[in-house]
Amino acid sequence: MTGQKQRTRDRYPRALVSDTEAVRQLIRHRYFQPHVTPLQIFNRATDPFLPAVRLHTLAVLAALDARELRNHVLVITRHQMRREDITQLNELVSIRLTLLFTYSGIDDKRIEPYPSHVAAESLKLMSAPSPRRYRTILYWRPLVPGLNDSDEHLDRAHKLSLFADATVFTGLFYRDEIAAYYRANGLPEPYGQTARRKIVPETLERRVLTAFADSASLFRKTSCAVSFVHGLPDYNGHYGIRELCDICPLGQLDRCRDAHRIPSAGQIHDAARALPEARGLTVASITSRAAAVTGLPGEQPRYYLQHALNFQVHDAAHPHHRRRHGRADVGWEAADD
Ligand code: SF4
Structure with a gap:
C-alpha cells in the first residue's frame, strides 16, 4: 500500500x-x-x-x-x-x-x-x-x-x-x-x-x-x-475536595455529602483484591479529601478503585494541590498551597 x-x-x-x-x-x-x-x-x-x-x-x-x-x-x-x-x-x-x-x-x-x-x-x-x-x-x-x-x-x-x-x-x-x-x-x-x-x-x-x-x-x-x-452523587467522589463544591447547587451538595465515605486502608486493599496487577499496592495516606497510593502500574487500576470506593484515589507520586482541582499549577499563585 x-x-x-x-x-x-x-x-x-x-x-x-x-x-x-x-x-x-x-x-x-x-x-x-x-x-x-x-x-x-x-x-x-x-x-x-x-x-x-x-x-x-x-x-x-x-x-x-x-x-x-x-x-x-x-x-x-x-x-x-x-x-x-x-x-x-x-x-x-x-x-x-x-x-x-x-x-x-x-x-x-x-x-x-x-x-x-x-x-x-x-x-x-x-x-x-x-x-x-x-x-x-x-x-x-x-x-x-x-x-x-x-x-x-x-x-x-x-x-x-x-x-x-x-x-x-x-x-x-x-x-x-x-x-x-x-x-x-x-x-x-x-x-x-x-x-x-x-x-x-x-x-x-x-x-x-x-x-x-x-x-x-x-x-x-x-x-x-x-x-x-x-x-x-458524584461517582468520582470529589466531595472531599471541598473547594470544588463551592459552585454546586445545595441539593447536589446534600447528595454528595450523604454518599461520602472515607475508606480505611483495609477497604482499599479489599477493593483492589480483584486486580492481579494491584498486588504491589501501598496506601501512602488517607485524608477526608483523598487516598494516595503507590504501586499501581497505571491510571486504570486507580480509577477502578476510585469508582469502587466512590472516593478520590490519587497517585502519591503526583500530588494534587489545594484549589487546583486536579489541574496543572500553571497560572496559579503558589502562596495558597
Ligand atoms: S457537591 Fe462537590 S462533588 Fe458533588 S457534584 Fe457538586 S462539586 Fe461535585
Missing part, C-alpha cells in the same frame, strides 16, 4: 470487531464493574456520531441497555445529530446516558478545524424534547487564554449553556506534542510551559464564574456534571 493510500485509510474509522463482540469484551473486562464503572463510547479515536460510526454507537448503547446495566454512559460528540437520534436514545431505559457536546468557540481553523456551531446546534436539537430519558451537557473546552476567553466568548458560552442540563468548563492539556504543533504552525503559545494536567489559570476561572454567576448548573469536573444531571 502506498503511503498516501495508507494515510487516507487511516483517516476513516474502521470497526476492529463487531458491536456485539465489543460489548462482550467490555463487560468481561476486569476493570468493568456492572452499574458502577462510567463508560465513554467511541471517544478516543473517533467521534460517536460521525456517519460511519453512528450506527455502531446506537447499537452498542442498545446492547448495554438490553443487559439492564445502570452504568453512566458518556457520549462525547461535536458532530451533527439528527432528529431521529432523539427517538432512538429515548428508548434506552436502563443505562444513564449523557450526551456531552464539545464546544470551544475557537474560530482559528488551524486549532479548531471543526466548526463549534455544529456542536451548538446539536446541543440545542437534543436538549429540546421534554421530558427525555438522556441528559445533555455543554462540554466547554478547551478554554485557552488569547483564543476563546474574550468577554464575547464567555457570553456566547453562557447563552448556549441555557439550553443544556449542565455545563462543564475545562482547560487545555498543554502537552509537549501540542506545544510543538503551536510552534510549527506559528501560533502564539498560550503558556510558557507544558503540563501533565489540564490548565485553567486562576484569573480565567474567576472570569468564567462571574460570567456564569446566575447559573446553578456549572461544574469544573465532568463526573460532577454527569452525576448532577441524573440526580446522583
Whole structure:
C-alpha cells in the first residue's frame, strides 16, 4: 500500500470487531464493574456520531441497555445529530446516558478545524424534547487564554449553556506534542510551559464564574456534571475536595455529602483484591479529601478503585494541590498551597 493510500485509510474509522463482540469484551473486562464503572463510547479515536460510526454507537448503547446495566454512559460528540437520534436514545431505559457536546468557540481553523456551531446546534436539537430519558451537557473546552476567553466568548458560552442540563468548563492539556504543533504552525503559545494536567489559570476561572454567576448548573469536573444531571452523587467522589463544591447547587451538595465515605486502608486493599496487577499496592495516606497510593502500574487500576470506593484515589507520586482541582499549577499563585 502506498503511503498516501495508507494515510487516507487511516483517516476513516474502521470497526476492529463487531458491536456485539465489543460489548462482550467490555463487560468481561476486569476493570468493568456492572452499574458502577462510567463508560465513554467511541471517544478516543473517533467521534460517536460521525456517519460511519453512528450506527455502531446506537447499537452498542442498545446492547448495554438490553443487559439492564445502570452504568453512566458518556457520549462525547461535536458532530451533527439528527432528529431521529432523539427517538432512538429515548428508548434506552436502563443505562444513564449523557450526551456531552464539545464546544470551544475557537474560530482559528488551524486549532479548531471543526466548526463549534455544529456542536451548538446539536446541543440545542437534543436538549429540546421534554421530558427525555438522556441528559445533555455543554462540554466547554478547551478554554485557552488569547483564543476563546474574550468577554464575547464567555457570553456566547453562557447563552448556549441555557439550553443544556449542565455545563462543564475545562482547560487545555498543554502537552509537549501540542506545544510543538503551536510552534510549527506559528501560533502564539498560550503558556510558557507544558503540563501533565489540564490548565485553567486562576484569573480565567474567576472570569468564567462571574460570567456564569446566575447559573446553578456549572461544574469544573465532568463526573460532577454527569452525576448532577441524573440526580446522583458524584461517582468520582470529589466531595472531599471541598473547594470544588463551592459552585454546586445545595441539593447536589446534600447528595454528595450523604454518599461520602472515607475508606480505611483495609477497604482499599479489599477493593483492589480483584486486580492481579494491584498486588504491589501501598496506601501512602488517607485524608477526608483523598487516598494516595503507590504501586499501581497505571491510571486504570486507580480509577477502578476510585469508582469502587466512590472516593478520590490519587497517585502519591503526583500530588494534587489545594484549589487546583486536579489541574496543572500553571497560572496559579503558589502562596495558597
Ligand atoms: S457537591 Fe462537590 S462533588 Fe458533588 S457534584 Fe457538586 S462539586 Fe461535585
